[in-house]
Amino acid sequence: MSEWLTNLDRRWIFLAMFLAVAIPVLIQPELPEQPTPIVQAVFDKIESLPEGSTVLLSLDYDPASEPELGPMNVAFTRHLALRGHNLLYITLWPTGVPMIDDAVRVLENEFHGRYTYGENYLNLGYGAGQEAAIKLIATDLAKLFGVDSRGRPLGSYNAARGIRSLQDTDLVISIGAGYPGTKEWVQYAGTPFPEIELVAGVTGVSAPPQYPYYPQQLIGMLPAIKGAAEYEAALALVYGTAGEALPELLNARIQEMVTDERSEDELIEELTDALDIGATQMQSFRTGRINCLPLEQITTIAEVLEIDPMAIIEAATEDGCDYADGRDYPDHYLNYGLTEFQTALRRMGPQLSAHLLMLALIVLGNLIFFLDRRKERRR
Amino acid sequence: MKRTFPLIIAAVAGYVMVVAYFMPALQQVREDAEEWFNILAAIAMILGGASILGMHLRKVSDRRAGWGFSVVTLLGFIVTLYVGLFKIGVPPMPEYPDRAWTGEYIAQGGALWWSFEYIIYPITATMFALLAFYVASAAFRAFRAKNLEAMLLLGTAFLILLGRSYAGTLLTGWYAEDYPNLTLPGLTDMIMGVFNTAGQRAVMIGIALGIAATSLKILLGIDRSYLGSRNA
Structure with missing residues (x-):
């Protein structure tokens, strides 16, 4: 057995890794995350900015790091747009331009009508020169980004009005996978110009070298996909809510319906199945965080909880929802507690099983090593 | 003169x-x-582009080992340059529908966008994803507790791998309220915030001093390696 393991064909290991990642990708387990202080600091910083602040996002990564950094880009964009800030996108990587398009797609799809190009956000494209580019725009943005990606002068856009250099922005977000990236932003923007406030999102590999910069040079940081998942959890906690009246009504009704034959958990499970929703959204129900529901869901809830649908609509209206003149809310509309908006959280399942497999392989490898060593000593 | 002027x-x-x-x-x-x-x-x-062209053209003309790969490189280089510079397939901006070149060079629908979306994107993502398989194989074959240093490294890897995933919360979450710093995520944070930060700072300071010394040598003309090996 020991010999077979010693000479184990590495294709078996490859197969095990494939299964460890593929199975959770298909099953999509929901693993809850709590924001750690380093991630919460980023969230709180964005929350504290007054509405209409100007934030520059530097997306310094390419498709190789997109699975890890893409969710950060999307989560930052959503959060900043929810807060009504002006967004300026740049990249210091030639292959980073399409990453800006990912953010623009979020603004166009989820904030359609509320966010328009030029008024609320700008794509400034690629800036050549690595750290020299950062040094240059720290004192004069127009020297490198005189025009946007469409070739028009920045002065013609409201989104960049009054922004002459990085020092005029309210926050700089560096999402970086290497060089140039967060380290260069700290060294050439944040440190020489203390008025430039920096937060970052980095890959797991490049996170350890950035830790010494927290919390002085970097206000906060999203380290790796776990950092992105924690940020999504923080976003869901605040922007997965609508009010108190509806949750109070539903929770009270659930308590009323609990009997010796049917526990609260069973009732919740029945409701989850009837609504065909995920555990995260159901958690929102239980903790009193419910968004404006589509009428179809209201009807289903009314049936399961044996309650008048109008009572639910009245409670939702009290929470700020508007069902007047036949208005309805699309399913999953802007409820950031939903799994479909939580790409990073969904990736924590494959990450967990891959980590566990790695640990098992290390243990197994060392077991064989010590067994072989004992055999050699006996000889 | 050839040496003195650049100096x-x-x-x-x-x-x-x-x-x-x-x-x-x-x-x-x-x-x-x-x-x-x-x-x-x-x-x-531009010089880098010219250098790549020259190097690979020489390799193809001399029929050196692997010249076929050079042909692929040259084709990729020339085609990308052509479709990018001439905005092949790029739709004009809605404001100027009659001006063919007004669109962004990487606008959706253009040849450059297409090559990025369907060639560069999957290739680079695949290359990176392959790392998971090789790291797993290396973990099995090479990560051995041969001595004290290796054991420390192994122990840290264990804590980080568990602490940076849901396993950490699952295994030690039950006493998180009483002893948050002793949970796996807490220990991971401590390793990253204390040991890692201290080590990284030491490395950073060392590098900074090294850069200062090297810069001084270049300014004083002592180090001339940047002019090429013959001038070092």
């Missing part, structure tokens, strides 16, 4: 940047020099 340029540029850093009156000179750097970087990109 003088490098030394003068270096001294100007150092002096300008400490003298606010010379701030404009410093900013101008930074702009020159960007222009030079753009020119260097």
